[in-house]
Amino acid sequence: MNSRLKKIIVIAEYSDDRPAQVTLELITCAREIRKIANADIQAVVMGVRPESAAQILSLTGTDVVSIEIDVEKEQYPLFQRRILESAMEELKPDIIIAAHTSMGMDFLPGLAVSMGASCITGVKKITVESGQFVFVRSVWNGKFDAMIRSEKAVTAVSVPPGSFKPADGRAAKKGTVSLWKNSDIAEDRRIRIESVEKKGASSDSSLDDADVIVSAGRGIGKEENLEVLREFAGLLRKSAVAGSRPLIDCGWLPYRRQVGVTGKTVSPKIYIACGVSGSSQHIAGMAGSETIIAVNTDPGAAIFNISDFCVIEDVVPFMEALVKLISTSESQGC
Amino acid sequence: MKILVCIKQVPEHTSAVAVHASGDRVEIPESTKYRINRFDEFAVEAAAQIKESVSGTIVDVVTVGPKSAETVIRRAMGMGADHGMIVDDGFTDNLTPDVISEILARVARRSDYDLVFTGIMSEDEMNAQTGQMLAAGLDIPSAVGVVEISRIGSDGDIQVIRERENGVRERLSISTPAVLTIQGGINRPRYPALSAILRANAKNIDIISDITPAMTDKGNDRSVLRIAPSAKIRRGKILEGSVLQKAEKLITILKERNVLI
Ligand SMILES: Cc1cc2nc3c(=O)[nH]c(=O)nc-3n(C[C@H](O)[C@H](O)[C@H](O)COP(=O)(O)OP(=O)(O)OC[C@H]3O[C@@H](n4cnc5c(N)ncnc54)[C@H](O)[C@@H]3O)c2cc1C
Numbered sequence: 001m002n003s004r005l006k007k008i009i010v011i012a013e014y015s016d017d018r019p020a021q022v023t024l025e026l027i028t029c030a031r032e033i034r035k036i037a038n039a040d041i042q043a044v045v046m047g048v049r050p051e052s053a054a055q056i057l058s059l060t061g062t063d064v065v066s067i068e069i070d071v072e073k074e075q076y077p078l079f080q081r082r083i084l085e086s087a088m089e090e091l092k093p094d095i096i097i098a099a100h101t102s103m104g105m106d107f108l109p110g111l112a113v114s115m116g117a118s119c120i121t122g123v124k125k126i127t128v129e130s131g132q133f134v135f136v137r138s139v140w141n142g143k144f145d146a147m148i149r150s151e152k153a154v155t156a157v158s159v160p161p162g163s164f165k166p167a168d169g170r171a172a173k174k175g176t177v178s179l180w181k182n183s184d185i186a187e188d189r190r191i192r193i194e195s196v197e198k199k200g201a202s203s204d205s206s207l208d209d210a211d212v213i214v215s216a217g218r219g220i221g222k223e224e225n226l227e228v229l230r231e232f233a234g235l236l237r238k239s240a241v242a243g244s245r246p247l248i249d250c251g252w253l254p255y256r257r258q259v260g261v262t263g264k265t266v267s268p269k270i271y272i273a274c275g276v277s278g279s280s281q282h283i284a285g286m287a288g289s290e291t292i293i294a295v296n297t298d299p300g301a302a303i304f305n306i307s308d309f310c311v312i313e314d315v316v317p318f319m320e321a322l323v324k325l326i327s328t329s330e331s332q333g334c
Numbered sequence: 335m336k337i338l339v340c341i342k343q344v345p346e347h348t349s350a351v352a353v354h355a356s357g358d359r360v361e362i363p364e365s366t367k368y369r370i371n372r373f374d375e376f377a378v379e380a381a382a383q384i385k386e387s388v389s390g391t392i393v394d395v396v397t398v399g400p401k402s403a404e405t406v407i408r409r410a411m412g413m414g415a416d417h418g419m420i421v422d423d424g425f426t427d428n429l430t431p432d433v434i435s436e437i438l439a440r441v442a443r444r445s446d447y448d449l450v451f452t453g454i455m456s457e458d459e460m461n462a463q464t465g466q467m468l469a470a471g472l473d474i475p476s477a478v479g480v481v482e483i484s485r486i487g488s489d490g491d492i493q494v495i496r497e498r499e500n501g502v503r504e505r506l507s508i509s510t511p512a513v514l515t516i517q518g519g520i521n522r523p524r525y526p527a528l529s530a531i532l533r534a535n536a537k538n539i540d541i542i543s544d545i546t547p548a549m550t551d552k553g554n555d556r557s558v559l560r561i562a563p564s565a566k567i568r569r570g571k572i573l574e575g576s577v578l579q580k581a582e583k584l585i586t587i588l589k590e591r592n593v594l595i
């Protein structure tokens with residue numbers, strides 16, 4: 001796909017009548033592409049009551065298509081995808097940008113298949129080389145970046161939250177809002193959303209209040225090894241022990257201690273990652289920490305790229321040595 | 335009920351994986367041991383549990399990869415899968431999800447599967463899209479990020495819970511056949527018992543060579559220009575010295591920030 005394109009479509013997400021933060025970030029992403037290739041940008045907001053969100057989004061100076069669907073159809077995700085597919089037929093995008101979220105992950109690959117488009121997920125940066133777009137994505141749990149070229153005329157990309165700065169909602173000139181209704185789409189009721197429930201991560205504030213978070217990853221090896229991390233945390237003021245998702249999945253730590261895109265977002269004074277690889281899903285939850293320290297045996301682990309201080313060591317013996325050193329220096333009164 | 339589980343092998347450890355001299359792929363040392371992609375292990379366990387609760391259930395596992403992927407297929411069989419299949423990829427590097435999903439669709443069409451499971455994401459490629467593309471190719475529904483399979487109805491409907499952001503979960507009713515992409519934490523994958531491993535080792539694994547990447551009319555929808563170590567965002571000062579010296583340096587850092595009690 002070369003950089004001479006005509007239209008970029010941003011698929012919006014919204015809640016409580018407002019566009020999602022990530023959608024404003026996608027607008028910035030679209031504008032960066034426009035800097036390279038002078039294309040039109042349009043955002044699509046689809047849902048039961050999309051209009052307010054569409055109006056707010058247009059304040060960024062973006063033209064918006066607002067697609068209203070009946071309440072009845074809202075329960076059927078595949079039905080909504082069909083509506084989106086037919087909208088794309090009309091809008092004829094060269095690039096579709098969606099968020100790499102549970103929503104984007106759900107509909108984008110299927111949409112790309114039906115459009116014969118290339119689908120490139122988790123794109124955190126877009127550049128141009130010899131007149132062609134290069135899509136940069138994380139691979140191998142964040143260890144490497146892959147620079148990817150699309151081989152199709154149409155490209156669908158998903159962008160993780162936090163990859164671009166959100167667009168300002170006070171543009172000199174408001175974008176247009178076109179109101180669409182979609183009624184004549186073949187029904188697809190093979191998936192139905194029965195109910196939505198909340199597992200409640202945010203109720204526990206121990207991670208929010210902590211100045212120091214000692215975070216365990218799979219590199220700690222076994223559950224018993226959490227003990228030395230707890231001991232270490234016990235030597236620190238206002239500290240808490242947290243973990244990467246696999247540890248919560250194993251039941252070693254409760255869900256409210258999970259850091260990452262599907263857990264909590266934290267920004268303590270000090271975050272100490274112990275045996276955590278640093279996948280983008282984990283980093284999304286702790287990148288805002290003031291000081292980041294990582295302990296890992298692999299000098300090439302991605303976590304070291306966002307660390308201020310790196311300790312290349314086997315985590316358990318290192319933590320044991322650390323605890324011992326702190327305890328003895330205390331008993332000596334220094 | 336017939337279930338197909340799609341699994342991928344990934345290196346047991348990734349510290350020795352490096353960028354290949356060609357710069358457009360990674361190099362995995364010859365001696366590397368492989369394991370099942372973690373999310374796929376949850377998928378195999380989910381299928382094994384259905385087999386235990388719904389009588390007459392048959393579980394097949396498939397991987398698109400080298401013949402040496404036999405090890406991970408046997409492991410899945412040890413966990414409870416009945417049949418194992420390897421679609422020999424002919425050592426083609428960099429197969430993209432559109433090609434892999436097309437190959438998997440061709441395998442799936444050979445039998446009447448009620449359910450097809452994939453992991454939510456491969457730990458190496460991290461596309462989080464193969465299952466959804468497979469569903470689109472088969473024109474069946476998919477649920478992404480399943481953390482619970484709550485009900486398997488005799489009416490051909492199943493009920494699952496799918497994870498969204500911020501602890502939000504959606505309860506879905508899906509008509510089969512369907513693809514479920516399985517998220518971590520749905521279960522605790524078992525260690526196969528020795529007897530199960532011995533049984534699995536005695537079974538045949540089908541090597542499928544009449545479905546090849548070249549046969550898919552799709553072709554890679556993208557190509558890799560380069561692979562590079564990911565960029566440094568912070569200064570990343572390496573603490574040098576012996577274990578003790580590193581620990582001392584770390585204590586100084588903690589003291590400077592006044593967090594030691
Ligand atoms: C939709 C989705 C949502 C997700 N949400 C989250 C989330 O919210 N939070 C989250 O954390 N993950 C999440 N994940 C999972 C994520 O992709 C990674 O799989 C996970 O973060 C990896 O955890 P880890 O770093 O502990 O384990 P691994 O990736 O296995 O890394 C272990 C690390 O330990 C190191 N190590 C090994 N042995 C030692 C030793 N002896 N001493 C020191 N270091 C050692 C290794 O070098 C490696 O770097 C999500 C995934 C998906 C698909």
Ligand SMILES: Nc1ncnc2c1ncn2[C@@H]1O[C@H](COP(=O)(O)O)[C@@H](O)[C@H]1O
Binds near residue numbers: 398399451
């Ligand atoms: N080569 C493969 N063979 C079999 N299944 C695969 C293969 N690649 C990916 N999958 C399945 O698709 C899921 C998602 O992979 P990906 O889209 O690459 O993140 C994995 O968890 C596997 O279940």
